[in-house]
Amino acid sequence: xxxxxxxxxxxxxxxxxxxxxxxxxxxxxxxxxxxxxxxxxxxxxxxxxxxxxxxxxxxxxxxxxxxxxxxxxxxxxxxxxxxxxxxxxxxxxx
Amino acid sequence: xxxxxxxxxxxxxxxxxxxxxxxxxxxxxxxxxxxxxxxxxxxxxxxxxxxxxxxxxxxxxxxxxxxxxxxxxxxxxxxxxxxxxxxxxxxxxxxxxxxxxxxxxxxxxxxxxxxxxxxxxxxxxxxxxxxxxxxxxxxxxxxxxxxxxxxxxxxxxxxxxxxxxxxxxxxxxxxxxxxxxxxxxxxxxxxxxxxxxxxxxxxxxxxxxxxxxxxxxxxxxxxxxxxxxxxxxxxxxxxxxxxxxxxxxxxxxxxxxxxxxxxxxxxxxxxxxxxxxxxxxxxxxxxxxxxxxxxxxxxxxxxxxxxxxxxxxxxxxxxxxxxxx
Numbered sequence: 001x002x003x004x005x006x007x008x009x010x011x012x013x014x015x016x017x018x019x020x021x022x023x024x025x026x027x028x029x030x031x032x033x034x035x036x037x038x039x040x041x042x043x044x045x046x047x048x049x050x051x052x053x054x055x056x057x058x059x060x061x062x063x064x065x066x067x068x069x070x071x072x073x074x075x076x077x078x079x080x081x082x083x084x085x086x087x088x089x090x091x092x093x094x
Numbered sequence: 095x096x097x098x099x100x101x102x103x104x105x106x107x108x109x110x111x112x113x114x115x116x117x118x119x120x121x122x123x124x125x126x127x128x129x130x131x132x133x134x135x136x137x138x139x140x141x142x143x144x145x146x147x148x149x150x151x152x153x154x155x156x157x158x159x160x161x162x163x164x165x166x167x168x169x170x171x172x173x174x175x176x177x178x179x180x181x182x183x184x185x186x187x188x189x190x191x192x193x194x195x196x197x198x199x200x201x202x203x204x205x206x207x208x209x210x211x212x213x214x215x216x217x218x219x220x221x222x223x224x225x226x227x228x229x230x231x232x233x234x235x236x237x238x239x240x241x242x243x244x245x246x247x248x249x250x251x252x253x254x255x256x257x258x259x260x261x262x263x264x265x266x267x268x269x270x271x272x273x274x275x276x277x278x279x280x281x282x283x284x285x286x287x288x289x290x291x292x293x294x295x296x297x298x299x300x301x302x303x304x305x306x307x308x309x310x311x312x313x314x315x316x317x318x319x320x321x322x323x324x325x326x327x328x329x330x331x332x333x334x335x336x337x338x339x340x341x342x343x344x345x346x347x348x349x350x351x352x353x354x355x356x357x358x359x360x361x362x363x364x365x366x367x368x369x370x371x372x373x374x375x376x377x378x379x380x381x382x383x384x385x386x387x388x389x390x391x392x393x394x395x396x397x398x399x400x401x402x403x404x405x406x407x408x409x410x411x412x413x414x415x416x417x418x419x
Contacts, residue, residue, distance in 0.1 A: 003402055004199045007192070024258070025189045027198060029401075030408035041182050044175075045262075064129045 007056040008034040010041075012048035020052050028053070096149035096213045096237055098304045099376065100142040100322075102315035105134030119320050124250040127193035135319055139249055140194050141210070142321060147187035148205045149213040152386050154180045156220040157229060165223060169273075173226060176266050183259045190251040206391050214372055215302050217380025218294070224277050224284075228291035230270015232299040232337065238263050239333050240303070243323035252321070271340065278344045285345070292341065293349045297367040303330040305369050335361045 005027035011020035023042045028034035034053035043051070062070060078084050087094050105112070112132055118125065125131055154177045161177065164170035188198045204210040215233050220226065241263060245256045277288040303326045307313035316322035341348050352365045375383065 003405055004197055005401065005405065007189075024186060024254070025192075026185060029404035030411065033404065033408075040178075041185055044178065044182065061128065064126060 005029050008038075008053045009056050009059060010034070010038045011052040011054070012038070012042055013050040014048055015046070020050065023047075025056060096153075096240070096302075097142045097145040098211070098213060098302070100138060100145065100312070100316070102312040102319075103134040103137040103141075105132040107132045107134075116318065119248045119318075123248075124253065125248050126250045134315070135321070136194050138316060138319070139252065139321055140191055140196050142316075143187055143191040143194075143252055143255075144196070144201045144204070144210050145212060147184045147191060147201065148210060149216060150180045150184035150187060152205075152212040152216045152390065153233075154184075155386055155389055156216055156218070156382075157226060159220050160223060160226050163223070164226075172269055176230070176269060179262050179266065183255075183262070186255040186258055187252075190249075190255045193251045202390075202394060206387060206394060208378060208387075211376060212386075213302060214375040214380065215298050216386060217375045217383045218298050219382050221294075222287050222291060224273070224287040224291035225295070227270050227273030227277060227288065228295040230266050230268075231274050231340070232270075232292075232295050233302070234263060234266040234270060235337060236299050236302045236333050238267060239329045239336075240324075246320070246323065248320035274344055274346075278346065288344070289346050292346050296349050300330055300334070300364075300367045301369075301372045301375075303327075303333070305372065331361050334364050338362055 006029075007025050008028055008031075009025050010023050012023050013020045026034065026037050026041055028037050031053055035051050038051045038053055042048070074080070111130060115125075115130065115132060115135075125135075157173060157177050157180075161170060161173055164173050188201060191201060192198060201210060205212065215236075220229065238260070241256055241260050245253055245260055247253045247256065274288055274291075277284045305326065307326045313322055313325065317325075338348055338353065350365045352363065354363050355361075356363045374380070378384075378387075
């Protein structure tokens with residue numbers, strides 16, 4: 001067994017109530033230490049008010065080579081955006 | 095820079111895939127760890143990011159030297175924060191390199207046994223408190239020159255680490271200049287100390303950019319891959335043009351008698367550093383090279399029981415949790 005500390009992905013929520021955002025990764029022996037390290041590595045300048053640490057091995061990711069089939073179907077569905085519809089000025093704000 | 099003389103690795107991949115890869119880079123797309131990439135791109139980046147990371151870590155040592163001897167409590171707290179930032183920068187960069195399939199422990203071992211390098215600048219000693227000023231002002235100043243364009247580098251994790259680092263780096267340069275301003279406004283002895291620091295760090299700072307690479311095939315490949323954004327000469331010129339007026343503001347003399355403003359090129363003419371000295375330092379024969387690696391080796395060895403102990407503790411805790419469930 002390799003003695004290297006496992007890798008964790010760190011997510012931080014900023015001051016203004018936004019979602020946790022991925023900020024980077026770090027090595028730590030366990031979850032408790034991962035959060036302590038994340039505090040030192042990623043919040044030295046009050047970047048956040050909440051930290052999530054997730055083992056990198058637990059992240060499932062989409063495959064980059066399948067980018068086309070995954071996202072292209074959205075190309076011809078521009079009606080999903082509000083700007084698709086022309087609403088006459090007379091109607092007022094909508 | 096923090097990564098000097100990085101040789102690009104030859105690549106023997108399918109020409110069609112290579113062309114598609116280059117097209118992505120030319121279109122300004124970011125390459126992410128799981129994307130296909132040429133073997134040479136991957137290996138060159140590991141070497142470059144690894145060397146950069148090692149420089150951040152070894153770079154803590156010359157400044158760490160002065161933490162216990164800072165002139166005031168405030169200066170001490172500031173220097174401590176700066177050195178802590180360097181540790182953080184090293185960690186961001188190690189993680190970026192790790193996405194390319196090398197582990198941090200492997201990179202550390204390669205630094206310790208000489209297979210990987212760190213920037214030549216950190217093989218020089220910091221003899222006086224004014225050196226803390228000169229290091230922040232000149233060394234971090236030179237680093238910023240290179241790191242700002244690298245925020246646009248083609249490899250996603252590297253670019254993101256650079257963005258984070260650049261946000262913090264400007265504090266480093268300013269705190270250095272602040273020390274220089276204070277010393278230059280002090281007693282004649284303090285001003286002499288500041289001048290002496292500039293005298294010793296000027297040429298080593300110019301060396302940070304590496305020798306001219308106008309003819310280098312390695313640099314041409316790295317620039318095509320957008321893992322190097324500017325030529326060494328270009329960045330060095332920019333650094334001199336920016337720094338000379340700052341030295342004048344401080345009332346200090348740049349230790350180069352040939353330094354002169356060249357109206358035609360809109361920049362300074364200046365003397366090249368001693369490149370023989372640079373190559374010696376890079377080979378590990380700098381004034382403090384042996385001491386730096388010995389210090390890193392000791393920290394690595396002395397920390398082994400902590401790394402192992404915490405892993406054992408984590409395993410034990412996991413086992414007792416499982417038993418309780």
